[in-house]
Amino acid sequence: MAITEDAPRGAAERDPAHPSGERPGREGQEGDRRLSSPLILTMTLLLAVLAQSPIRGALGTPLMQSWMTVFVAVTVQALPFLVLGVLLSAALAVFVPPSFFARALPSRPALAVPVAGLAGAVLPGCECASVPVAGALVRRGVTPAAALAFLLSAPAINPIVLTATAVAFPRNPEMVLARFLASLLVACAMGWLWQRLGRTDWLRPPAHGAHEGATKGEAFWNSVRHDTVHAGGFLVLGAMAAATLKAATPATWLRTAADNPAFSVLALAVLAVLLSICSEADAFVAASLTQFSLTAKLVFLVVGPMIDLKLFAMQAGTFGRTFALRFAPATFALAVVGAVVTGTVLL
Amino acid sequence: MFLLGAALLHAGATDLYLRYVKAGLQPLLLASGAVLIAAALATAWYERKRNKAAKATAHAGHAHPEPRISWLLVLPLLSLILIAPPALGSYSALRTGTALQQPYGYGRLPAGDPVPLSVVDYASRAAYDHGRSLHGRPVRVTGFLALDHSGAPYLVRMALNCCAADAQPVKIALTGKLPPVLQPDAWLEVTGSYTPKLTHDPVNNGPIPYLKVTSAKPVPTPHDPYDETWNN
Numbered sequence: 001m002a003i004t005e006d007a008p009r010g011a012a013e014r015d016p017a018h019p020s021g022e023r024p025g026r027e028g029q030e031g032d033r034r035l036s037s038p039l040i041l042t043m044t045l046l047l048a049v050l051a052q053s054p055i056r057g058a059l060g061t062p063l064m065q066s067w068m069t070v071f072v073a074v075t076v077q078a079l080p081f082l083v084l085g086v087l088l089s090a091a092l093a094v095f096v097p098p099s100f101f102a103r104a105l106p107s108r109p110a111l112a113v114p115v116a117g118l119a120g121a122v123l124p125g126c127e128c129a130s131v132p133v134a135g136a137l138v139r140r141g142v143t144p145a146a147a148l149a150f151l152l153s154a155p156a157i158n159p160i161v162l163t164a165t166a167v168a169f170p171r172n173p174e175m176v177l178a179r180f181l182a183s184l185l186v187a188c189a190m191g192w193l194w195q196r197l198g199r200t201d202w203l204r205p206p207a208h209g210a211h212e213g214a215t216k217g218e219a220f221w222n223s224v225r226h227d228t229v230h231a232g233g234f235l236v237l238g239a240m241a242a243a244t245l246k247a248a249t250p251a252t253w254l255r256t257a258a259d260n261p262a263f264s265v266l267a268l269a270v271l272a273v274l275l276s277i278c279s280e281a282d283a284f285v286a287a288s289l290t291q292f293s294l295t296a297k298l299v300f301l302v303v304g305p306m307i308d309l310k311l312f313a314m315q316a317g318t319f320g321r322t323f324a325l326r327f328a329p330a331t332f333a334l335a336v337v338g339a340v341v342t343g344t345v346l347l
Numbered sequence: 348m349f350l351l352g353a354a355l356l357h358a359g360a361t362d363l364y365l366r367y368v369k370a371g372l373q374p375l376l377l378a379s380g381a382v383l384i385a386a387a388l389a390t391a392w393y394e395r396k397r398n399k400a401a402k403a404t405a406h407a408g409h410a411h412p413e414p415r416i417s418w419l420l421v422l423p424l425l426s427l428i429l430i431a432p433p434a435l436g437s438y439s440a441l442r443t444g445t446a447l448q449q450p451y452g453y454g455r456l457p458a459g460d461p462v463p464l465s466v467v468d469y470a471s472r473a474a475y476d477h478g479r480s481l482h483g484r485p486v487r488v489t490g491f492l493a494l495d496h497s498g499a500p501y502l503v504r505m506a507l508n509c510c511a512a513d514a515q516p517v518k519i520a521l522t523g524k525l526p527p528v529l530q531p532d533a534w535l536e537v538t539g540s541y542t543p544k545l546t547h548d549p550v551n552n553g554p555i556p557y558l559k560v561t562s563a564k565p566v567p568t569p570h571d572p573y574d575e576t577w578n579n
Contacts, residue, residue, distance in 0.1 A: 068432035083379035221389035
């Protein structure tokens with residue numbers, strides 16, 4: 001990286017002419033164009049500093065202000081988890097030999113799916129962490145079906161999230177069990193579905209440069225950097241969408257939606273997708289939607305960690321758009337059905 | 348990327364982060380900022396080594412380019428270091444229904460006269476306990492002002508579980524002796540006593556208790572603008 005001092009506020013006034021670094025850049029980086037991306041970044045920052053007061057004025061309206069706050073909050077909140085997931089996935093990709101997974105997972109894919117789903121319980125993070133990890137698993141030769149089951153179950157059934165659910169629903173401890181079962185059920189169903197119908201050409205494995213000739217350390221940091229800027233960009237996209245929804249749509253229509261049971265289930269499912277709340281916090285939000293039935297809340301809790309705007313953007317970035325376009329609607333439908341079935345049986 | 352790490356470190360090291368996320372995330376923020384900086388430095392280091400090697404062999408096996416999408420990362424960076432948006436205020440508070448929930452029980456009132464209480468504490472005692480556990484004592488509550496379209500004043504505190512995206516307001520309606528000029532988003536320290544009057548939030552029909560104000564004085568924005576005791 002070009003810039004070598006730690007002073008974020010004054011960062012823009014710095015000398016752009018350090019050619020040694022590699023910015024997360026545009027397409028080409030040979031010859032003179034290598035200079036261009038740090039230069040562009042510096043110019044942008046400089047312009048932003050100069051134009052600070054007009055920008056401030058434009059952003060001064062309450063609507064824009066709360067948009068910005070939610071936007072920054074979602075990004076800031078998700079970044080640590082993203083970094084955690086990226087570190088884990090880089091470690092998986094570099095330090096764990098592929099043969100390990102061959103031994104750890106049952107060789108029959110149909111059996112590997114539930115095992116991988118249960119393994120999701122040990123990753124203590126939210127959904128932003130699980131996308132890069134699942135990407136690394138696929139790259140290491142794990143059956144995609146199993147990796148996808150892991151991707152879906154990890155954010156929903158880990159201990160932190162289940163504890164949060166128990167705290168949020170003190171009067172309904174069965175909610176925790178229902179959430180665990182429904183999420184695991186949907187994750188396994190998606191895994192098996194992929195195994196039956198999925199085609200590998202939908203899945204575009206991330207175009208990682210070959211690591212041959214590189215030391216392990218170099219490969220590790222390369223992977224960290226690549227995944228962070230890549231998934232981070234999509235995270236920002238998702239955060240923008242979520243902030244728009246939070247800041248611009250009225251909450252009153254929820255009241256009308258709550259009256260009809262079938263409609264309320266659908267409404268909360270769509271809301272879970274649009275709000276893109278971190279899976280560690282969504283239980284509290286669900287608990288505050290007091291007008292809705294427990295089953296509708298369960299749908300909210302099962303759908304949210306599996307598919308939302310932020311996740312969709314990140315999946316499209318990690319696995320390719322063709323994949324995300326097929327995977328997301330299927331997940332959504334299965335998650336709603338699975339949660340409703342579990343809800344009617346248990347709650 | 349380096350800048351992003353530095354910005355995270357900056358936000359984590361100062362109290363800025365409290366506007367967006369809960370206090371428990373601070374170590375995670377600092378750690379991830381450090382990791383990002385380390386990754387940036389490592390990239391620069393290997394890049395340099397590779398350039399040297401490339402000169403020696405006259406063969407540049409260059410890394411794959413970064414995707415264009417990563418430029419979006421500049422946006423939160425800019426807004427964080429240049430604009431630093433404020434904590435959520437009356438605008439979002441009025442659009443969201445009050446999130447008051449019935450508590451398990453009521454702790455003993457803290458000492459002091461008037462009794463210092465949080466917005467959530469007073470609201471739940473007033474709405475669900477009919478003020479019995481207040482024993483008629485005067486209370487002192489701090490929150491920010493929000494005025495609905497008819498101009499009725501509310502004292503609000505946002506309760507937060509994880510980050511500002513899931514923040515939800517808890518509201519108290521104010522009656523009694525109020526300052527003549529009411530500015531939305533201004534922080535007030537209100538002293539008053541319980542009144543049995545209760546209204547319902549037009550957004551989600553949640554209960555909003557009233558507080559009979561005897562005096563109110565403006566205070567600076569508190570260190571942590573959100574209420575995190577709730578639900579944790």
